[in-house]
Amino acid sequence: MIALLLRDLRLAFRAGGGFGLGLAFFLIVVTLVPFAVGPQSSLLGTIAPGILWLGALLACLLSLDRLLALDQEDGSLDLLLTAPLPLEAVVSLKALAHWLTTGLPLVLAAPFLGVLLNLPGPGYLWLCLSLALGTPALSVIGTFGAALTVGVKRGGLLLSLLVLPLYVPSLIFGAEVARRGAAGQPLETPLLMLAGITCGTIALMPFASAAVLRLGLR
Amino acid sequence: MSIWQYANPVKFLTLSARVQPYLWASAAAAILVGLTWGFFGTPDDFRQGSTVKIIYLHVPSALMAINAWFMMLVASLIWLIRRHHVSALTAKAAAPVGVVMTLIALVTGALWGQPMWGTWWAWDPRLTSFLILFLFYLGYIALWEAIEDPDTAADLTSVLCLVGSVFAVLSRYAVQFWNQGLHQGTSIPVATGGRTVADVFFYPLVLCMVGFGLLFLALVFYRTGTEIRLRRARALRARALKEL
Numbered sequence: 389m390i391a392l393l394l395r396d397l398r399l400a401f402r403a404g405g406g407f408g409l410g411l412a413f414f415l416i417v418v419t420l421v422p423f424a425v426g427p428q429s430s431l432l433g434t435i436a437p438g439i440l441w442l443g444a445l446l447a448c449l450l451s452l453d454r455l456l457a458l459d460q461e462d463g464s465l466d467l468l469l470t471a472p473l474p475l476e477a478v479v480s481l482k483a484l485a486h487w488l489t490t491g492l493p494l495v496l497a498a499p500f501l502g503v504l505l506n507l508p509g510p511g512y513l514w515l516c517l518s519l520a521l522g523t524p525a526l527s528v529i530g531t532f533g534a535a536l537t538v539g540v541k542r543g544g545l546l547l548s549l550l551v552l553p554l555y556v557p558s559l560i561f562g563a564e565v566a567r568r569g570a571a572g573q574p575l576e577t578p579l580l581m582l583a584g585i586t587c588g589t590i591a592l593m594p595f596a597s598a599a600v601l602r603l604g605l606r
Numbered sequence: 607m608s609i610w611q612y613a614n615p616v617k618f619l620t621l622s623a624r625v626q627p628y629l630w631a632s633a634a635a636a637i638l639v640g641l642t643w644g645f646f647g648t649p650d651d652f653r654q655g656s657t658v659k660i661i662y663l664h665v666p667s668a669l670m671a672i673n674a675w676f677m678m679l680v681a682s683l684i685w686l687i688r689r690h691h692v693s694a695l696t697a698k699a700a701a702p703v704g705v706v707m708t709l710i711a712l713v714t715g716a717l718w719g720q721p722m723w724g725t726w727w728a729w730d731p732r733l734t735s736f737l738i739l740f741l742f743y744l745g746y747i748a749l750w751e752a753i754e755d756p757d758t759a760a761d762l763t764s765v766l767c768l769v770g771s772v773f774a775v776l777s778r779y780a781v782q783f784w785n786q787g788l789h790q791g792t793s794i795p796v797a798t799g800g801r802t803v804a805d806v807f808f809y810p811l812v813l814c815m816v817g818f819g820l821l822f823l824a825l826v827f828y829r830t831g832t833e834i835r836l837r838r839a840r841a842l843r844a845r846a847l848k849e850l
Binding site for chain 1: 738741742744745748749752753758761762765766768769770773774776777780781783784
């Protein structure tokens with residue numbers, strides 16, 4: 389299991405693995421927002437939590453189509469299907485590797501990009517916390533989407549259409565935590581809901597992803 | 607005699623051919639009478655004026671938009687558990703009908719909302735969840751279209767339907783939390799029975815709802831029949847090619 393995780397991480401970090409891609413995309417989205425809505429710092433500060441959450445979500449989405457497709461192309465996915473390791477564990481590890489290479493850097497980068505968007509002071513902690521709690525769910529749900537579209541040629545666009553509606557609950561509660569944190573309001577309810585969604589998806593989605601992979605690659 | 611005998615495509619087609627004329631006729635009658643009664647036979651509301659009459663399209667289509675998804679959910683479960691092809695095909699056949707119902711509900715809602723709320727669209731929980739439902743339908747249909755092997759497509763879309771249902775319910779509560787509503791509560795609460803629609807409006811509305819339900823059934827029967835015949839034609843062609 390650890391070998392598989394290390395392999396995925398190594399592949400992601402090496403040239404062509406697309407490790408920095410999500411991060412660069414996040415930076416670009418955040419840079420483009422002021423051009424689109426104007427440079428008034430008060431306005432930017434108000435929308436910063438939402439923009440940062442949306443940027444992180446899109447950056448997560450960007451690397452999803454490589455998650456399983458590359459393994460399918462070179463045949464290693466077939467090996468994993470027949471491996472003694474249960475497929476549920478394989479997809480969980482894939483999701484974990486995706487989170488470590490995409491979600492975690494986004495969480496760490498978010499405060500710096502928050503500065504660019506003039507995020508109010510108390511917001512930083514809650515932004516990072518909400519992203520750290522929410523992005524694992526994005527990776528796990530994204531793995532399900534990647535498993536659904538792995539047999540489809542040029543499934544990238546289809547993948548976004550399938551995955552984005554599933555991201556709605558996480559986005560709502562995550563951005564709400566960040567927004568309330570920035571405004572200094574009580575945020576216990578959305579925080580707990582966000583954590584609950586993440587725990588639930590981590591517990592249940594690997595079964596769906598594994599089932600889909602088995603059905604799709606018979 | 608059980609319902610499972612209709613998993614046989616031939617039996618299903620026979621049944622479908624037998625009930626379809628009645629379904630079409632009763633759907634047409636219910637909708638025509640319901641709409642005519644509703645549009646011309648009921649008075650204007652004292653506050654909403656004649657715009658109240660959009661209810662005869664809006665409520666039935668919204669009802670069927672949700673029920674179509676439920677039907678797809680049940681059909682997907684039957685496919686995953688008992689592997690009856692007809693079941694998978696009914697789910698496939700119901701999706702475009704459901705998406706059109708969702709669209710009708712959204713558009714009629716916007717048309718009503720403009721004079722009444724002063725806006726075409728508001729990020730209200732009900733409106734937002736319907737938009738999300740619309741996206742789910744689109745993703746479901748797109749996945750059916752994208753996969754060539756019909757059995758794999760049926761498998762994957764069924765799982766998507768199951769997972770999507772969970773997330774659709776989750777989104778419903780999430781958006782309720784996220785924004786308080788502009789949309790009025792239900793006028794016909796079945797559980798409590800305390801409806802707030804006057805009888806004049808209520809009877810044609812019920813007729814329209816029944817009519818939309820029958821129309822949905824007729825369309826699903828019709829489209830499933832088309833899918834079965836399409837698959838049969840493909841099989842015949844494949845066999846003919848093999849013999850050449």
